[in-house]
Amino acid sequence: MEEIIARVEEKFEEAAAAYPEFAGKALILAALRADGQVGLFAEQDGRVCFFTKLSFELPDELAGLFGDSSCANISAEQIDLLDSGDVVAWMQVLYAGGAGAILQHPSYSTLPVAQEGRHFLLGDQADAAFSFNSVLSLPFAHR
Numbered sequence: 001m002e003e004i005i006a007r008v009e010e011k012f013e014e015a016a017a018a019y020p021e022f023a024g025k026a027l028i029l030a031a032l033r034a035d036g037q038v039g040l041f042a043e044q045d046g047r048v049c050f051f052t053k054l055s056f057e058l059p060d061e062l063a064g065l066f067g068d069s070s071c072a073n074i075s076a077e078q079i080d081l082l083d084s085g086d087v088v089a090w091m092q093v094l095y096a097g098g099a100g101a102i103l104q105h106p107s108y109s110t111l112p113v114a115q116e117g118r119h120f121l122l123g124d125q126a127d128a129a130f131s132f133n134s135v136l137s138l139p140f141a142h143r
Contacts, residue, residue, distance in 0.1 A: 012053040019054065027056035028085035031092040032102050037073040038082070042066040047091065047131065059084040076107040083111050088119040091127050 016022065029048050031039040041048050042065075043058055052058075061084035065072045074081060082088050090102050099121050108114050 016053065016055045023055040025056055025086040026059040026084065027051050028059065028062065028082055028088045030082065030088050030090055031095070032090070032097070032105065033073060034095075034097075036105070037075055038079060038108075039071050039073050040065065040081070042070045042072070045070040051089065056087075076105075079105075079107040080111060082108065083113050085113060086118060088113055090119060090121045091131070093121045093127065094124065 029041040029045070029051065031041075033039055040062060042062075043049070043052065048058065061081060065074075065081075093099055093102065102121065103109060103114070113119060
């Protein structure tokens with residue numbers, strides 16, 4: 001097991017070294033909820049750790065949002081918080097009604113982060129591997 005963990009850690013190090021432009025960039029991990037709210041995820045969430053191991057950081061503007069929780073939901077009125085990130089990573093895309101529901105969300109689509117294309121949507125396989133967040137699934141999320 002130690003060998004597997006070491007190999008996964010090495011892959012993170014290699015990826016971070018291959019993409020030095022990630023260093024210090026603010027990334028927000030988000031998921032659209034069925035009620036139109038947006039779930040945001042804190043540093044202690046394993047899925048955010050995936051990105052921090054690649055040298056991304058959470059924006060300072062989100063620091064007080066989570067309290068002791070690893071997730072916080074924001075309403076459409078607060079969605080401008082997504083603009084505090086250099087990039088927004090959307091997960092659970094299928095649960096949200098697909099890419100169209102996210103990209104055409106009336107509040108999100110008007111933000112500079114959306115209009116400038118500073119976001120990406122995790123595909124089904126990557127999302128599953130990423131969400132399981134185990135040494136066996138993470139190599140699939142790297143792809």
